[in-house]
Amino acid sequence: MGSTYVSDPIIFLMDTVFSFYILAVVLRFLLQWVGGDFYNPISQFLVKITHPPLRVLRRYIPAVGKIDTSSIVFVIALQMFSDLITLTLKGIPFSFAALILLSISQLISLVINVFVFAVFVRALLSWINPGSFNAASNLLYSITEPLLVSCRRVIPDIGGIDLSPLLVLVGLQLAKMLIIPPLQELITLVG
Template sequence: MGTSYMTDPFIFLIDTLFSLYILAVVLRFLLQWTNADFYNPVSQFLVKVTHPPLKIMRRYIPSVGRIDSSSLVLAILLQMTADFSILAIKGLMVSFPALMILSLTQLISLFLNVFIFAIFARAILSWFDPGHYNVASSILYSLTEPVLNICRKVVPDLGGIDLSPLVGLVLLQLAKMIILPPLQQLASLIG
């Protein structure tokens, strides 16, 4: 009982700190990929928070087109470090391939969740103050528009009612159900 008394808060702290920083790296990657406003305060915050490690990594890892490879590598390395640390504290050891698959699974889940929450938040904001510009709506628009444009091509126009957010949420949730379980099983088999 004495061991779990201190390990649970320590695991919580490690998981929270790593998760917040990984989220910042992922958001920076996505906002750069979607050409969001660089001068937006949210973008500026994410750039300042993630700049120190990325400045070093960009010397060795070049971007590929619009894809900031160094941000993806940093996110993977941070997720693997967090997973390894938490598993080690719990007294569990997994092989490197299993750790990599586990970490990739969690990052894919994070990417999908970012889009799910962004679409949901954008829909909620549109109900309260439609057409009004603010920092959050600008970022949400930039982040969600690529996904919603794909959905608009599939869903016909229904007389001014845009169902693309609903379709986007359903498709993203289906992607989570289809993509994540096989990866989790693979990680447990290799483990």
């Protein structure tokens, strides 16, 4: 009982700090990937808090086209370190392969959740306050528009109602259901 009394708050604090920073790196990567507005105050915040380690990594890890590989390497390393500490403090045995797979599955889940949240909030904002412009809605537009445009090619507006957010949400949920369980199976096999 003594070990969980101390380790649970440590795990909670560590997981919270790492989760927020990992989210910041993922958002920066996604905004860079979709060509988001980096003059936006929220983008500027993300750049300032993630730039120091990424500046160092970019010296050694070049980008591949529009993909910032240094951000990918950095976020995987952060997630692995966070998972390593959590599993160690909980006393759960694991292999290095299981740690890599666990980290990758958590990052894939995070990216899907970011897209789900962004599409959902953007759809809500379009109903509640259509045509409004602010820093957050601009970022939501940048992140979601590539997905929504591709879905609008499949389902055009029907009676003035855009069903592309619904199609994107269904597609993202299906992707999560098809990608994450096989990774979790692999984790248990190599764990």
